[in-house]
Each structure stands twice: as C-alpha cells, then as structure tokens.
Amino acid sequence: MDNRTNPITPQGLAALKARYDHLLGTERPAIVEIVSWAAGNGDRSENGDYLYGRKRMREIDRELAFLARRMKSSRVIEPSEQSDKSRAWFGATVTIADEDDEQRTLTLIGDDEQDPSAGKIGWSAPIARALRGASVGDLRRVRLPGGEKEWEVVEISYPDERAS
The missing domain is CATH 3.10.50.30 (Transcription elongation factor, GreA/GreB, C-terminal domain)
Structure with missing residues (x-):
C-alpha cells in the first residue's frame, strides 16, 4: 500500500465525513454568529466572546482543512x-x-x-x-x-x- 494514501474502511470514511459536516454545518455557523454579535458590542480587545470565538473559529478551520486533506488522500478498502x-x-x-x-x-x-x-x-x-x-x-x-x-x-x- 502506498504511504501517500490513507487506507480507510467505508465506516471510517463515513465518520470523517460526518465530523467534517458537523463542524462545517453546525459548529462553525454558531461560532460565526457569536463572533459577529460580539463584534457589534464595541471594544474587541477586551471582549472575551469575540476573542474566544475567533480562536475557536481558527481551530475549527484548521480541523476542517485537516479532515479535507485526510479525506482527499483516503483510499477506501472494504x-x-x-x-x-x-x-x-x-x-x-x-x-x-x-x-x-x-x-x-x-x-x-x-x-x-x-x-x-x-x-x-x-x-x-x-x-x-x-x-x-x-x-x-x-x-x-x-x-x-x-x-x-x-x-x-x-x-x-x-x-x-x-x-x-
């Protein structure tokens, strides 16, 4: 098996896709809403909701990129x-x-x-x-x-x- 590919079972790929869909469709939109609400509250330098929200959004974006790379390199083996x-x-x-x-x-x-x-x-x-x-x-x-x-x-x- 090639080291550049990511062997995975069909169930494993489905779990990766489910995690990706959950992050993209549920968690990220919720954080975007919190960040935009917090940004409207004024001073962002001392706004915990804004700072935490931005940090969490970066974490989600990193995980989405990681999952996308793993799924792209996946080779499903039954x-x-x-x-x-x-x-x-x-x-x-x-x-x-x-x-x-x-x-x-x-x-x-x-x-x-x-x-x-x-x-x-x-x-x-x-x-x-x-x-x-x-x-x-x-x-x-x-x-x-x-x-x-x-x-x-x-x-x-x-x-x-x-x-x-």
Whole structure:
C-alpha cells in the first residue's frame, strides 16, 4: 500500500465525513454568529466572546482543512473483499499470543479510525506493520518503547460481506 494514501474502511470514511459536516454545518455557523454579535458590542480587545470565538473559529478551520486533506488522500478498502484472507492485510482481525500465552485480538484499520483500547490498531502502527502479510502460526517480532516483544499469529479473520 502506498504511504501517500490513507487506507480507510467505508465506516471510517463515513465518520470523517460526518465530523467534517458537523463542524462545517453546525459548529462553525454558531461560532460565526457569536463572533459577529460580539463584534457589534464595541471594544474587541477586551471582549472575551469575540476573542474566544475567533480562536475557536481558527481551530475549527484548521480541523476542517485537516479532515479535507485526510479525506482527499483516503483510499477506501472494504475488508471483506480482501483477496488473500489467509494472511493479515488491511481490515483483518488478528488474534496473537505472546510468550506467556496471553492472547490479544487486534483489528488492522486506518490510522484515522484507530482505537487501541478497543483493539483497533492503525495501519501504520508498529504492531500493524509487523503483522502485515502474516499467516496463522507465524512469529512476529515488534520493537516497542518498552522493548522488543514476539507474538505468534493464532487466528486471522475478516468481516463477513453480508454483515457490512
């Protein structure tokens, strides 16, 4: 996969679009209204509503630009349509076990939709890079901040097309 593209699931892209639409259609107009009201109140140098509103508008504009860039570079990949389901590729749910036979289940998804606490690992995370292309039974070594760790791939699955 090309590093210049942003692999993402259809659900992840929908979430980015929803956030973009919410910022553009709801939050920004509300802040514009507050800023214009505050600007009409006179001295802007000591007007908290005006200063905060302008600051918040800049934050929203930055986030809108970021989201637009991410969506433009996105490459939607449907995990259930992966051609080689015997290996861990984008969208795979992989169960791994460490030396102590403690198992973790991870889903390899786009960086914009990652949630490590829920086992959703971004495609460019070190453990996801190590698992790319792995088959059941493969040992994969990952260099983490706490040191190097080795995992064995126990199971690989992909979402069912009908469940999408």
